[in-house]
Amino acid sequence: MNNVAAKRVVSFLSSATEILYELKLDNLLFGVTHQCIFPDTAKSKPKVITSIINSDGMSSNEIDQKITQFMKSGKNLFNLDSSLLKKLSPDLIITQETCDVCSPYKGEVEQALEILSYKPSVLKLNPNTLDEILESIIEIASRLGNLKLAEQLKNSLLQRIKTIKDLSVQRKKVICIEWVDPLYVAGHWIPELIEIAGGINGLSIKGQRSYKISFSEIMDFNPDVVLFMPCGFNLERTLRESERLICHSDWKSLSAYSNNEIYALNALSYFSRPSPRVVTGLEIIYKIINPKPSSIQVPKDSYKRLQL
Numbered sequence: 001m002n003n004v005a006a007k008r009v010v011s012f013l014s015s016a017t018e019i020l021y022e023l024k025l026d027n028l029l030f031g032v033t034h035q036c037i038f039p040d041t042a043k044s045k046p047k048v049i050t051s052i053i054n055s056d057g058m059s060s061n062e063i064d065q066k067i068t069q070f071m072k073s074g075k076n077l078f079n080l081d082s083s084l085l086k087k088l089s090p091d092l093i094i095t096q097e098t099c100d101v102c103s104p105y106k107g108e109v110e111q112a113l114e115i116l117s118y119k120p121s122v123l124k125l126n127p128n129t130l131d132e133i134l135e136s137i138i139e140i141a142s143r144l145g146n147l148k149l150a151e152q153l154k155n156s157l158l159q160r161i162k163t164i165k166d167l168s169v170q171r172k173k174v175i176c177i178e179w180v181d182p183l184y185v186a187g188h189w190i191p192e193l194i195e196i197a198g199g200i201n202g203l204s205i206k207g208q209r210s211y212k213i214s215f216s217e218i219m220d221f222n223p224d225v226v227l228f229m230p231c232g233f234n235l236e237r238t239l240r241e242s243e244r245l246i247c248h249s250d251w252k253s254l255s256a257y258s259n260n261e262i263y264a265l266n267a268l269s270y271f272s273r274p275s276p277r278v279v280t281g282l283e284i285i286y287k288i289i290n291p292k293p294s295s296i297q298v299p300k301d302s303y304k305r306l307q308l
Contacts, residue, residue, distance in 0.1 A: 006092035006121060006144055010048055010085070012108060015275035016094040016125060017042050019137055022153055022276060023146045030088045033078070038269070038277070046088065049108065050079045060181040060230060060241055076107045082115045092121045092143070127274040128188050128207040130196075130282075134158065136274065157279045161196065163296070164282055168198030170290050172224035173255075175203055178210045178231050178267075180241045185213045186229060189278060190271065197286040199225065215250055225289060226256040228306075229267035235301050238264040243306060262306045263288055270302060 010031035011017045017036040020029050026041070033049035036042045055063045067077065095109050109122060123143055127133040134154050141150030174194045178186035185203045187210040194201040202221050203213065210231075228242035242264045246257070256262050265271060270281035284302045287294075 008088065008090045009092045009094060009144070010088060010090035010112075011036060012049060012093060012095040012112075013125060014038070015127075015133075015136070015273045016096075016123075016140060017045075018273075018275040018277070019140050020144075023137070023141055023144075023149055025140075025144050025146060028144060030090060031084065038275070046084055048081050048085050048088065050081070052077055052079055060179060064179070064182060076111070078108055080108050080111050080115070082111075085112055085115055089116075090120050092123060094123045094125065094140070097124055097126050125274075130161070130189050130192050130278065133189060133274045133276075133278055137276070153276065157276055160279050161282065164286050165196055167294060167296070168196065168286060168290065170198050172199055172261075172289055173202060173221060174199035174225045174227065174285075174289065175218060175221060175223040176227045176229055176271075177242075178229060180228065180230055180245050183213050183215065183218070184210045186210050186271075189274065190229075193271075193278070193282045193285050197282055198289050199285065219250070219253060222254060223256050224259065224261060226254065226262040227265055227285065227288065227303075228263065229265040229271045231272045232268055234268045235264060235266040235304060238267060239304060239306070246306065246308070257308060260305065260308055262308065263303050264306060265303045266299075266301055269299075 007028060008030050009028045011029060012033055014033065014035040017032050018038050020026050021039050021042065029045060031048040032042055032045040034047050034051055053066050093109065093112060113119060125136045125139065127136050134157060137150050137154050141147040176186035176190050176194065178184045187204045187208050191201045191204045191206045203217065228238055230238055230241055246262060251257050265284065270277050270284055280298065283296050284298045287296055287298050288303060
């Protein structure tokens with residue numbers, strides 16, 4: 001089936017699901033994961049993948065411990081509905097190899113290929129930078145169609161990025177926290193967003209993975225702005241986690257605390273996933289770093305200053 005144009009797609013990747021909808025190719029989308037919640041209509045698609053861990057009532061530390069436990073045991077973090085997968089009979093599976101925690105990874109893909117009596121095509125998207133996120137739009141369209149619309153979408157996003165580049169003048173040291181317990185500094189495309197928005201990124205590296213960080217490293221950097229964006233958390237949950245964390249006296253030593261420049265962000269919607277909405281994330285960071293009035297508008301649920 002590898003040489004046949006794909007007509008039945010199953011997405012193991014939420015950002016790919018979003019892109020399919022943006023490109024008006026959702027009629028080819030027959031199965032998704034529990035993480036495919038944007039746009040709202042994606043929620044009605046059959047869910048081939050669900051999470052083994054129900055993290056709704058868990059703290060960041062409890063989630064981290066549970067994931068670590070599963071990883072050490074070699075278990076997959078996601079359930080694959082084999083009966084549904086067979087019924088849907090995909091000829092293309094879209095997946096990723098960027099993160100083995102955030103989305104279905106190699107294990108789930110290998111399992112899917114074992115379940116099916118044929119070999120569907122597999123499209124692996126591994127964006128780690130802003131350019132690679134934009135290129136993934138073209139890559140999907142090249143496989144499934146609507147390339148002209150994909151080019152238009154990419155160019156529109158590039159124009160928004162250019163607008164931020166042209167407006168950015170203020171320079172502040174910025175740190176983005178991707179997990180609060182234990183502390184992780186955000187990597188992949190986030191360092192790039194900081195720099196384009198006019199910030200100074202001193203702890204993470206563009207295109208490289210997020211990594212665990214000590215508070216002493218944060219103190220040495222002494223950021224002017226702290227942005228909490230725990231992976232997969234909405235604004236409400238990020239507020240709960242970050243407010244609990246900064247109650248500790250150590251945080252009061254930071255310039256960001258003294259200047260009341262600590263924020264909770266809606267990571268789930270605008271930062272965690274390599275979708276076109278990352279450009280909205282760029283605009284959000286710009287608005288925080290550059291609070292003067294501008295033409296840039298961001299969603300109301302995108303960020304909130306913490307009450308210190």
